[in-house]
């Protein structure tokens with residue numbers, strides 16, 4: 001696998017912990033791929049399992065060389081032996097999965113949740129004991145070392161465990177510790193954020209084609225424009241508004257486009273969409289909490 005990541009923190013070498021991924025979907029794969037290509041985890045130290053999709057597990061094993069646990073006995077063993085357990089199932093499956101997890105847990109294990117909306121208190125209630133917990137909100141760009149993750153810890157997490165979690169997420173992108181009350185905001189910004197930009201890119205590509213460009217040209221120009229714009233913000237240190245000003249010649253094409261965005265209240269639409277995403281994370285958490293009690 002190529003090391004094409006540009007992460008915030010250089011990996012301090014192998015972390016040599018047994019990592020178990022409870023849930024083997026998109027987000028689990030993004031983290032696994034990111035950790036392996038960053039040189040932080042050995043495939044042999046990673047075990048992954050899901051509920052019932054054997055074909056998916058075989059695909060992950062073949063793609064990354066990780067271990068898989070395909071039956072109940074192997075799943076229990078994987079959980080018991082793990083130093084770190086990543087909780088990577090959908091919110092709707094979390095209550096059932098965490099109740100099942102409870103008997104396999106032992107002191108000293110660290111739980112890392114990526115589940116949108118699920119609070120640390122709810123995790124503690126579901127597992128019925130106090131273990132170190134990191135509630136994280138990563139994103140799928142972790143796959144290529146460009147993730148952006150918000151992290152909150154419970155009081156049971158030691159300094160060493162906090163450092164371990166930060167080290168892992170910084171090896172696959174950037175990571176910021178935030179108060180748990182702000183995790184739903186992080187979800188609205190960077191958790192769901194890649195989808196907003198893909199949506200914008202879809203619209204740009206479709207429009208470019210309708211303006212007469214060939215599909216591959218439309219795609220290549222759009223993708224490079226988004227990549228170049230993000231890199232300009234990072235590498236020049238200039239504010240997006242200032243960089244926008246430099247593109248916008250008075251009375252020119254960009255001004256005509258931005259005026260159209262303003263008339264359609266594009267900024268307002270982005271604001272409403274992001275607030276709705278944060279609100280939805282809160283609703284999902286509340287639904288989960290109602291299903292626990």
Ligand SMILES: NC(=O)C1=CN([C@@H]2O[C@H](COP(=O)(O)OP(=O)(O)OC[C@H]3O[C@@H](n4cnc5c(N)ncnc54)[C@H](OP(=O)(O)O)[C@@H]3O)[C@@H](O)[C@H]2O)C=CC1
Pocket residue numbers: 022023024025026027028049050051052053088089090091093096097114115116137138139140191192
């Ligand atoms: N996708 C994203 O961009 C992001 C997702 N998240 C969070 O990550 C979590 C996972 O999302 P995502 O990866 O997209 O979801 P996927 O649907 O791709 O994967 C969910 C996985 O959980 C497994 N699973 C469900 N219930 C159980 C169970 N009882 N025991 C074992 N495995 C189980 C599923 O297995 P099976 O297929 O067998 O049912 C599947 O492998 C969600 O909580 C989401 O909020 C956070 C940030 C970004």
Ligand SMILES: O=C(O)[C@@H]1CCC=N1
Pocket residue numbers: 116187191192
């Ligand atoms: O859409 C979702 O609910 C998850 C959380 C953030 C990104 N995907």
